[in-house]
Amino acid sequence: EDQVTQSPEALRLQEGESSSLNCSYTVSGLRGLFWYRQDPGKGPEFLFTLYSAGEEKEKERLKATLTKKESFLHITAPKPEDSATYLCAVQASGRGSTLGRLYFGRGTQLTVWP
Amino acid sequence: DAGVTQSPTHLIKTRGQQVTLRCSPKSGHDTVSWYQQALGQGPQFIFQYYEEEERQRGNFPDRFSGHQFPNYSSELNVNALLLGDSALYLCASSLGGGRQFFGPGTRLTVL
Numbered sequence: 462e463d464q465v466t467q468s469p470e471a472l473r474l475q476e477g478e479s480s481s482l483n484c485s486y487t488v489s490g491l492r493g494l495f496w497y498r499q500d501p502g503k504g505p506e507f508l509f510t511l512y513s514a515g516e517e518k519e520k521e522r523l524k525a526t527l528t529k530k531e532s533f534l535h536i537t538a539p540k541p542e543d544s545a546t547y548l549c550a551v552q553a554s555g556r557g558s559t560l561g562r563l564y565f566g567r568g569t570q571l572t573v574w575p
Numbered sequence: 576d577a578g579v580t581q582s583p584t585h586l587i588k589t590r591g592q593q594v595t596l597r598c599s600p601k602s603g604h605d606t607v608s609w610y611q612q613a614l615g616q617g618p619q620f621i622f623q624y625y626e627e628e629e630r631q632r633g634n635f636p637d638r639f640s641g642h643q644f645p646n647y648s649s650e651l652n653v654n655a656l657l658l659g660d661s662a663l664y665l666c667a668s669s670l671g672g673g674r675q676f677f678g679p680g681t682r683l684t685v686l
């Protein structure tokens with residue numbers, strides 16, 4: 462069964478204190494791994510797509526990396542406006558898995574205080 | 576270029592009632608997926624529509640049904656509402672099985 466597990470569930474950082482969020486996955490053939498940011502009461506906002514092990518993507522203070530079993534979202538020198546829930550999702554391509562649907566983790570709630 | 580839009584923003588219903596939620600996809604997208612997100616949880620896949628047909632379905636009962644129109648917009652219908660149906664309902668659009676863009680969601684409260 463395709464599964465996604467995110468850790469930690471919650472993370473509190475002081476402004477400027479760098480850290481990493483983890484997403485481990487079990488999927489029968491990875492078609493893509495997605496990172497989204499979600500603010501309270503709003504829809505997820507797309508951040509990155511990663512397709513193969515070793516791939517990296519960067520955007521401002523965020524950097525996403527991918528291995529064969531997990532992905533990391535590194536946050537460098539975060540600011541209070543980075544506070545949000547970060548969701549990881551996978552799209553499977555293996556036999557027996559349905560194309561197109563996303564399997565989400567429960568998210569990491571990040572709070573950055575001044 | 577408008578993104579994914581959903582209506583209504585909020586909705587309050589009582590147990591046993593029926594509800595219809597609406598979604599307009601991002602311009603150029605032909606596929607609509609619906610997700611349910613309970614408080615503190617990640618989104619759970621309900622179903623996906625392409626070419627006006629349900630293409631795949633998650634682990635949700637038949638009380639949840641949908642429709643896609645020729646202009647690619649979509650509706651999610653839930654019958655016989657239960658308290659446990661209270662959640663944020665998200666619509667995502669894509670071009671085929673590609674990257675999904677999410678709307679702002681509809682907050683459904685069942686009393």
